[in-house]
Amino acid sequence: MHFEHNFDDMPIIKDLKFKHHTRILCWETQESEDELLDFLGLSPYRIMKYLTLAPKQGKEYLGLRACLKILHLDLDVLYNENGKPYLPATNEISITHSHGIVAVGLSDMPLGIDLEKSRPKKILNIKDKFIRKDEYDWIKNYPEHLTEYLHIIWGLKECLYKLNGGNLWNFLHHYRIEEFDLNEESIIVCWISDETKSRKYFGHYKMIGDFYLTWVLDYE
Numbered sequence: 079m080h081f082e083h084n085f086d087d088m089p090i091i092k093d094l095k096f097k098h099h100t101r102i103l104c105w106e107t108q109e110s111e112d113e114l115l116d117f118l119g120l121s122p123y124r125i126m127k128y129l130t131l132a133p134k135q136g137k138e139y140l141g142l143r144a145c146l147k148i149l150h151l152d153l154d155v156l157y158n159e160n161g162k163p164y165l166p167a168t169n170e171i172s173i174t175h176s177h178g179i180v181a182v183g184l185s186d187m188p189l190g191i192d193l194e195k196s197r198p199k200k201i202l203n204i205k206d207k208f209i210r211k212d213e214y215d216w217i218k219n220y221p222e223h224l225t226e227y228l229h230i231i232w233g234l235k236e237c238l239y240k241l242n243g244g245n246l247w248n249f250l251h252h253y254r255i256e257e258f259d260l261n262e263e264s265i266i267v268c269w270i271s272d273e274t275k276s277r278k279y280f281g282h283y284k285m286i287g288d289f290y291l292t293w294v295l296d297y298e
Contacts, residue, residue: 104180104286105181107179107180114144118140144180149182151184162243168186172293175193190241190293191294192236193289208231230260237292239253264283265282268294279295279297282294
């Protein structure tokens with residue numbers, strides 16, 4: 079059976095071009111796996127890779143391949159020893175999945191992206207696992223926006239974790255977010271620190287329906 083599909087049919091929910099150097103594509107995997115496979119026309123090697131994956135991971139893999147096809151990048155995503163994805167090209171890449179949505183970020187500079195569905199009850203339950211005292215000291219000044227700040231900070235720390243290749247994993251000790259305005263134009267100062275040094279990064283966020291999209295860039 080053949081399914082008629084073209085780029086215009088694909089359920090792209092956000093194609094974000096950030097300045098001149100970064101693009102983030104968010105795509106909702108609504109199609110069946112047969113439709114996706116027909117659209118992609120995978121090589122035998124990629125078909126074999128897909129067949130080795132569990133159903134959820136298989137659908138995410140097809141979604142990733144669809145994003146890369148739309149981005150005109152017919153490349154295999156590779157992973158270093160820390161599990162950080164990279165491309166055999168000059169582009170930097172970051173990948174995230176959430177509730178049937180796949181997001182792929184490409185940039186001329188190192189980046190981490192994260193996509194999180196709004197779940198106020200859950201984020202309140204886990205806030206002590208990732209919010210530092212110095213962060214809460216300013217967050218508590220905005221009680222009416224508490225869950226929004228928590229979602230964004232969680233996402234930014236996930237981005238820092240990905241950007242750093244998973245080398246520093248403690249969200250309380252190694253990652254810090256400075257106070258910022260709830261404005262999608264805000265540039266959010268973020269820090270990764272270890273026992274000997276600290277380094278500054280710059281984060282951003284955007285709401286996509288009831289999802290929080292966050293990304294952090296390394297400008298150095």
